[in-house]
Amino acid sequence: MTAPTVPNSGVISADLPILTRKDFVSDQEVRWCPGCGDYSILAQMQKMLPELNVPKENLVFISGIGCSSRFPYYMETYGFHSIHGRALTLATGLKTARPELKVFVITGDGDGLSIGGNHLLHAMRRNVDLTVVLFNNRIYGLTKGQYSPTSEFGKVTKSSPYGTTERPLNPIRIALAAGATFVARSIDRDTKHLEEMLYQAAQHKGISFVEVYQNCNIFNDGAFAAFAEKEVRQDRMVYLEHGKPLRYGKDSQNGIRLNGFTPEVVLDAASDDGLLVHNAHNQDITLANILVGLDYPDFPVPIGVFRDIDAPVFDDLVQQQVEEAIAKGRGDLTAILHSGETWVVE
Amino acid sequence: MTTESQTKPEHTVEDLERVTIRFAGDSGDGMQLTGTQFTKTAAVFGNDLATLPDFPAEIRAPTGSLPGVSGFQLSFSSSDIHTPGDHPDVLVAMNPAALKTNVADLRPGGLLIVDEDEFNVTNLKKAAYPVNPLEDGSLSKYQLVPIAITRFNELALEGLPLNAKDKFRSRNFYALGLILWLYGRSMDTTIKWASEQFKRRPDILDANLRALRAGYNFGETTELFRVQYHVAPATVAPGTYRHISGNEATALGFVAASVLSGLPLFYGSYPITPASDVLHELSKLKSFGIKTFQAEDEIAAIGATIGAAYGGHLGLTGTSGPGLALKSEALNLAVMTELPLVVIDVQRAGPSTGMPTKTEQSDLLQAMFGRNGDSFVGIVAPCTPSDCFTMAIEAARLALKYMVPVIFLSDGYLGNGSEPWRIPDVASLPKIEWNYATEQDGEFNPYERDPKTLARPWAVPGQKGLTHRIGGLEKSGQTGDISYDPRNHHEMTLARQGRVDRMVQDIPDLEVTGPETGDLLVLGWGGTYGAITSAVEGARKRGLSVAAAHLRYLNPFPGNLEAVMKRYKRVLIPELNTGQLSLLVRGKFMVDAIPFNKISGQPFKISEIEGKIDEVLGLRGPYTIEFGQSSVLSGG
Ligand SMILES: Cc1ncc(C[n+]2csc(CCOP(=O)(O)OP(=O)(O)O)c2C)c(N)n1
Ligand code: SF4
Ligand SMILES: [Mg+2]
Numbered sequence: 002m003t004a005p006t007v008p009n010s011g012v013i014s015a016d017l018p019i020l021t022r023k024d025f026v027s028d029q030e031v032r033w034c035p036g037c038g039d040y041s042i043l044a045q046m047q048k049m050l051p052e053l054n055v056p057k058e059n060l061v062f063i064s065g066i067g068c069s070s071r072f073p074y075y076m077e078t079y080g081f082h083s084i085h086g087r088a089l090t091l092a093t094g095l096k097t098a099r100p101e102l103k104v105f106v107i108t109g110d111g112d113g114l115s116i117g118g119n120h121l122l123h124a125m126r127r128n129v130d131l132t133v134v135l136f137n138n139r140i141y142g143l144t145k146g147q148y149s150p151t152s153e154f155g156k157v158t159k160s161s162p163y164g165t166t167e168r169p170l171n172p173i174r175i176a177l178a179a180g181a182t183f184v185a186r187s188i189d190r191d192t193k194h195l196e197e198m199l200y201q202a203a204q205h206k207g208i209s210f211v212e213v214y215q216n217c218n219i220f221n222d223g224a225f226a227a228f229a230e231k232e233v234r235q236d237r238m239v240y241l242e243h244g245k246p247l248r249y250g251k252d253s254q255n256g257i258r259l260n261g262f263t264p265e266v267v268l269d270a271a272s273d274d275g276l277l278v279h280n281a282h283n284q285d286i287t288l289a290n291i292l293v294g295l296d297y298p299d300f301p302v303p304i305g306v307f308r309d310i311d312a313p314v315f316d317d318l319v320q321q322q323v324e325e326a327i328a329k330g331r332g333d334l335t336a337i338l339h340s341g342e343t344w345v346v347e
Numbered sequence: 348m349t350t351e352s353q354t355k356p357e358h359t360v361e362d363l364e365r366v367t368i369r370f371a372g373d374s375g376d377g378m379q380l381t382g383t384q385f386t387k388t389a390a391v392f393g394n395d396l397a398t399l400p401d402f403p404a405e406i407r408a409p410t411g412s413l414p415g416v417s418g419f420q421l422s423f424s425s426s427d428i429h430t431p432g433d434h435p436d437v438l439v440a441m442n443p444a445a446l447k448t449n450v451a452d453l454r455p456g457g458l459l460i461v462d463e464d465e466f467n468v469t470n471l472k473k474a475a476y477p478v479n480p481l482e483d484g485s486l487s488k489y490q491l492v493p494i495a496i497t498r499f500n501e502l503a504l505e506g507l508p509l510n511a512k513d514k515f516r517s518r519n520f521y522a523l524g525l526i527l528w529l530y531g532r533s534m535d536t537t538i539k540w541a542s543e544q545f546k547r548r549p550d551i552l553d554a555n556l557r558a559l560r561a562g563y564n565f566g567e568t569t570e571l572f573r574v575q576y577h578v579a580p581a582t583v584a585p586g587t588y589r590h591i592s593g594n595e596a597t598a599l600g601f602v603a604a605s606v607l608s609g610l611p612l613f614y615g616s617y618p619i620t621p622a623s624d625v626l627h628e629l630s631k632l633k634s635f636g637i638k639t640f641q642a643e644d645e646i647a648a649i650g651a652t653i654g655a656a657y658g659g660h661l662g663l664t665g666t667s668g669p670g671l672a673l674k675s676e677a678l679n680l681a682v683m684t685e686l687p688l689v690v691i692d693v694q695r696a697g698p699s700t701g702m703p704t705k706t707e708q709s710d711l712l713q714a715m716f717g718r719n720g721d722s723f724v725g726i727v728a729p730c731t732p733s734d735c736f737t738m739a740i741e742a743a744r745l746a747l748k749y750m751v752p753v754i755f756l757s758d759g760y761l762g763n764g765s766e767p768w769r770i771p772d773v774a775s776l777p778k779i780e781w782n783y784a785t786e787q788d789g790e791f792n793p794y795e796r797d798p799k800t801l802a803r804p805w806a807v808p809g810q811k812g813l814t815h816r817i818g819g820l821e822k823s824g825q826t827g828d829i830s831y832d833p834r835n836h837h838e839m840t841l842a843r844q845g846r847v848d849r850m851v852q853d854i855p856d857l858e859v860t861g862p863e864t865g866d867l868l869v870l871g872w873g874g875t876y877g878a879i880t881s882a883v884e885g886a887r888k889r890g891l892s893v894a895a896a897h898l899r900y901l902n903p904f905p906g907n908l909e910a911v912m913k914r915y916k917r918v919l920i921p922e923l924n925t926g927q928l929s930l931l932v933r934g935k936f937m938v939d940a941i942p943f944n945k946i947s948g949q950p951f952k953i954s955e956i957e958g959k960i961d962e963v964l965g966l967r968g969p970y971t972i973e974f975g976q977s978s979v980l981s982g983g
Contacts, residue, residue, distance in 0.1 A: 082818025090650025098655035123643040332635035
C-alpha cells in the first residue's frame with residue numbers, strides 16, 4: 002500500500018523558464034470563422050498567461066460546447082472540451098481534488114446561462130477558485146444562429162422569425178446575485194482592457210467571472226457596434242476603475258451621479274463633486290447592481306471590474322477539513338473495518 | 348398487572364433452528380431501532396441472520412395511518428441462511444395500521460403480539476377497520492397475544508420527569524425487552540448501545556432502560572407465554588465478525604479501493620433514496636483523504652467526479668435510477684475520454700420517481716444501453732449486503748486498470764439489508780493497478796493504447812510534458828486530435844467495446860452450486876441471491892437436479908457463462924424486473940432462458956422461486972405469484 006500520490010504538488014519554483022505567448026499556442030489549426038471575436042480573446046489569453054508565472058502543466062482549460070468552447074484545443078496547456086453546459090462541474094471537481102492547479106472555464110451565453118445556468122449559480126455561491134470567461138455574443142453560434150438567453154427582446158433570428166418574445170438576462174447581474182467574488186466585463190475589440198481583465202481575474206482567489214462582449218460576425222454581426230466602434234467607444238462606454246469617479250467621453254468630460262437610487266448623466270461635469278465614485282470592494286452589491294443597469298443608449302455601457310472582494314474559498318475549505326482530519330491520525334483501513342460492535346468466532 | 352412479589356411461572360424452553368420476526372408500527376414508533384437492536388444481539392450471540400427493513404414512503408405520514416407503517420424483519424438461525432425469511436413466525440404490531448398491513452404475511456399459527464391499548468376507535472378508523480380485529484375472531488389462525496404495552500410501559504415509567512409523549516416513545520424498548528426474553532437473549536448489547544446513544548439525555552436513557560427491563564420482566568412473570576425459545580449459534584467460519592448493511596459495505600469497499608490503489612477518493616453525489624447513506628458514510632471519513640461533494644444535481648455530481656478522475660483521483664459518483672438517467676450524457680463523456688470512474692446505482696422501483704423506498708432490479712438495461720451512440724461500460728453487481736464490499740473493490744479495480752467507467756448496480760434490498768460479515772484481512776484484498784503516463788519531452792499520444800488492456804495512458808494535469816486536449820468529440824486513435832475520419836470512428840468504437848470485452852481476462856469464472864450438469868440451472872444476478880440459493884438448496888434436498896449460478900459481473904459476462912448454461916436442459920432466470928437479464932442472455936447466446944419476473948417492490952420469497960422451479964420441472968401446473976396485502980396500496 003502506498004501513500005496517495007498525485008503528481009506535482011503545485012509548488013512553483015523560482016527558477017521557472019520564462020514563458021512567452023508562443024509557448025501557449027497549440028499545434029491545432031484554429032477553426033473559428035475569419036473575423037470572429039473569439040480570436041481576440043484567444044490572443045489576449047495567450048499574451049496574458051506568461052505573466053501569471055504558473056508552469057503550463059499546472060494550467061487547465063475546461064469548456065462546454067459552442068464555438069467559444071473550442072478554445073482549449075488552441076491552448077498548449079491541459080485542456081478538456083466537455084459537454085454542453087457542464088464545464089463548471091468538471092472544473093469544480095478538478096479544482097476540489099487538486100487545489101494546486103490553476104483552472105479556467107470557457108463558456109458561452111448559451112452554454113453558461115441556458116443549459117448550464119444552474120451550475121454557474123452554484124460555482125459562484127461556493128466561491129470555487131476558478132476563472133470563468135463567458136463569451137457573450139448574444140446568439141447561439143455553433144448551432145447556426147438561434148437566439149440565446151442574452152439576445153435582446155424582439156430579436157429576429159433563425160428560431161424567432163417574428164422576433165423573440167423573451168426578455169434577456171444580464172450575466173453580470175446574475176453573477177452579483179449569486180455571490181461571485183470577482184465580476185468584470187470586457188469586450189473583444191479593446192484588447193488592452195481585455196488582457197488586463199483576464200489578468201486581474203486570474204489573480205483573484207475565489208471565483209472570478211469575466212463577461213466578454215464578443216462579436217459573432219456570421220450570425221449576430223455588430224451586436225455591440227453601436228457603442229464599441231473605435232470612433233464612438235469613449236462616448237458610449239464608461240470604464241469602471243476602483244476609487245475613481247465615473248467619467249467618460251473623449252476628454253472624460255461627462256460623469257454619472259446618483260439621485261437617490263437613480264443614476265443620472267452629468268454632461269460636461271466640471272468638478273468630480275457629486276459624481277458616483279466606484280467601489281469594487283463593497284461587500285454590499287447595491288451599487289454594483291445600479292451600475293449593471295446602465296445601458297446604451299440612455300447611458301454609457303460600463304466595462305471593467307464591478308466587484309472584487311475576498312471570501313473563504315470552497316476548495317481551500319474542503320482541503321483544510323481533510324488535512325485537519327488527517328492531522329488527528331490518518332485513517333486506518335483495518336481499524337475502520339473493525340469499527341462498531343465485533344465478535345470473534347473461534 | 349404483574350409485580351416482583353408474584354411467583355415466577357415455569358417456562359419450558361424449546362429449540363428452534365430458525366426464527367423470523369417482524370416488528371411493525373407507526374414510523375414514529377422506533378421499529379427500525381427495535382429491529383436493529385435485536386439483530387445486533389442475535390449477531391453477537393453467533394446466529395446467522397439476514398434483515399429486511401421496510402420504510403414507509405413518507406417521512407412523516409399521519410400518525411396511525413396505513414402509509415405511515417414502518418417495518419423491520421429479521422431472520423436468525425443456527426444454520427446458514429440467505430434471506431430474511433418469507434413468512435414471519437412472529438409479528439409485533441404496535442397499532443391497527445401495522446397489523447392490517449403486515450398480518451397477511453404472518454405464517455398461520457404464528458405468534459401475533461399487539462399493543463391492545465392502541466386499538467381504540469380513532470386508530471381503528473385510521474386503519475379502516477370497521478370492527479376491532481382483536482375481538483371479531485378474524486385473527487383466529489394466529490396465536491394472538493394482546494398486551495397492554497402502552498399502559499404497562501407508562502406504569503414502569505411512573506414518576507419519571509418526562510412528559511406523556513416522551514414516555515409513550517419508550518414503548519419500543521418495552522417490546523424489545525419482551526422479545527429478548529422470549530428468545531432467551533441478554534439485554535447487554537442494547538444497554539451498552541443505549542448508554543452511548545443517549546449519553547447526553549440521561550432522562551431518556553433512564554426511561555428507555557426501565558422500559559426495556561419492564562418488558563423483559565413482563566415476559567418472565569406473565570403466564571401468557573409458556574414457552575421460551577432457543578436458537579443455537581450457527582457454525583460459521585472462524586474469524587472476527589461485525590454486522591454490516593449493503594450501503595455501509597459499499598462505502599467501506601471504496602475506502603478500501605482508495606487505500607489499495609493509493610489514490611485519493613473523490614465522491615460526488617446528490618441525495619437520493621436509497622443511495623444517500625453512501626454519501627453520509629463517506630463524508631465522515633476525511634481522515635482517509637476522501638473528499639465528498641454534495642453537488643447541485645446528479646449531472647454536477649458526475650461532472651465533478653469526471654473532473655476529479657481527470658485530475659488523477661479515484662472518481663466515484665453515486666445515485667439511484669432517476670439520477671443515473673440524469674448522468675447518462677456525462678457518463679458518455681467519460682466513455683469517450685476514457686477516464687476511470689465508478690458509478691453506484693442503488694436501484695429502486697421505477698420508472699420515474701416510482702417507489703423510492705422499494706427495491707427493484709430494473710436498471711440493468713439502463714446501465715447497459717441507456718446512453719446515446721454505441722457506448723460500452725463495465726457493470727458489476729453485488730449479491731449480498733456484505734458482497735457490496737468485495738464488488739466495490741472490483742468495480743474500482745476494473746475501472747482503473749482498463750480506464751473505463753464501471754457501473755456498480757446495488758439495490759434498495761441490498762443497500763438497506765444487513766448481515767453478519769467476517770471482516771477480511773486487509774492483506775488478502777486484491778491488488779489495484781493503474782498507470783499514470785510517464786512524463787516525457789517528445790510528442791505525447793494520449794490515445795496510444797496498452798496492447799493487452801486497450802487502456803490509454805492516464806495523463807494527469809501537473810505532469811510535465813504531457814499537456815494535451817481531450818473531449819467528447821471523436822478522437823483520432825493515437826494523437827487524440829479531433830477526427831471525423833470514417834474508418835477512425837469505426838475503429839475507435841470497436842476499441843471502446845474491446846476495452847470492456849477484454850475485462851473478461853480479469854474477472855473470475857461463473858461458479859455453479861449443485862450438479863455440474865442437470866435438468867435446470869437457475870441463473871440470477873444482484874440481490875436475488877439469497878432467495879435463489881435457498882430455493883435451489885431446497886429443491887436439491889427434495890432430490891431435484893437443479894443448480895444455481897449467480898452473476899456478479901454483467902458486462903462483460905464471465906467467460907464461461909455460455910458453456911455453463913449449455914450444460915443444463917433448461918435455464919430459469921428470476922429477476923425483479925420484466926426480464927432484463929433474460930433479454931441480454933437470449934440476445935447474446937441464443938439460449939432459450941425462461942424469465943421469471945416480479946415487479947412489486949418486494950424481494951422474491953423462497954417459496955415463489957420454488958414454485959417456479961417445480962413448474963419448469965413439470966412437477967406442478969403453471970405457477971403465479973400471489974401478492975399479499977401491500978403496505979401502501981391497500982386500505983388507504
Ligand atoms: C445536450 C446538448 N444540447 C444541445 C446541443 C447543441 N448545441 C451546441 S452549442 C449550442 C449553443 C451554443 O451557444 P453558446 O453557448 O452561446 O456558444 P457560441 O457557439 O455562441 O459560442 C447548442 C444548443 C449540444 N451540443 N448538446
Ligand atoms: S459562428 Fe459566430 S461565434 Fe461561431 S466562430 Fe463563426 S463568427 Fe465566431
Ligand atoms: Mg453564444
